[in-house]
Amino acid sequence: MTKPENLAQYRDWYKNGYDACVGFAQIKNLPVKPFIDIPADFIIDKDTYVSDGKNYSHTTVSNVIKVDMTPESGCASSIAKTETLRVVNNGNSYHIDVQENGERVSQPVQAETKGGEENSAIYTDAKVVNGIQLKCLPESATTQIAGQVCMIETQGSTKFIGYDGKYVAGYVRALTAKDQFGVVITEPVSVKVSASIDPKVFNIK
CATH class of the missing domain: 2.20.50 (Outer Surface Protein A; domain 2)
Structure with a gap:
């Protein structure tokens, strides 16, 4: 959210x-x-x-x-x-x-076309938010201006990757809009692995 x-x-x-x-x-x-x-x-x-x-x-x-x-x-x-x-x-x-x-x-x-997998090695800093394990981009000149971005850490063989090959951003602290309406925070709420999925989720009507 x-x-x-x-x-x-x-x-x-x-x-x-x-x-x-x-x-x-x-x-x-x-x-x-x-x-x-x-x-x-x-x-x-x-x-x-x-x-x-x-x-x-x-x-x-x-x-x-x-x-x-x-x-x-x-x-x-x-x-x-x-x-x-x-x-x-x-x-x-x-x-x-x-x-x-x-x-x-x-x-x-x-x-x-499914995108190539993003290099997860760039996410080096561990962080836990709402009990969920994350890996974050290290502090840099960019993060000091734009904010912090973290991926959801791999669980077993499960990688939290979108179809474009990018890791799902589990946590983001966006500073780019702070001069307008303030800092915006994205936090993970729930992560489920190996859960039963209804195939209808992937149907469009």
Whole structure:
């Protein structure tokens, strides 16, 4: 799951835009709507990866704070929920976006070539987050600017790799957006190895 490191700072980034809209509405003597309540457990993205070693599924559920900057709309604010689903089944890639209004938008099916495995040796620093073993890129000039990235450590013969050959980022502390809405943290929640997988997971309808 990806969350703001500081929810108040993240909220205030959007609230500042709302307040500016309210200022214009007051000049025009227009009524405004209250700023939306942001839950304490607000999640930016929830990613779920499933693979049987041949087929692959990656689902992302996203929540975005939206502010209508039009005073005539009452400076309405909301949390928009969208979903992205990408499946690789028998070498074919399927991509579906579920928009805020529930509309499903499919992209053309494409043949997909499995990527070569990323070199895991570059991840050298051990880290444990939520009881999950990780290996992280070492501190460098890049990590000091962009933040820390860690892969989920191999368990037995199981490697947590996407279809593109890249290791799944189990932990990310992203600093690149801190001047906007603050630091964003991605943390692992659950890792299951050798679990039973329903083949329907890799079917697109």
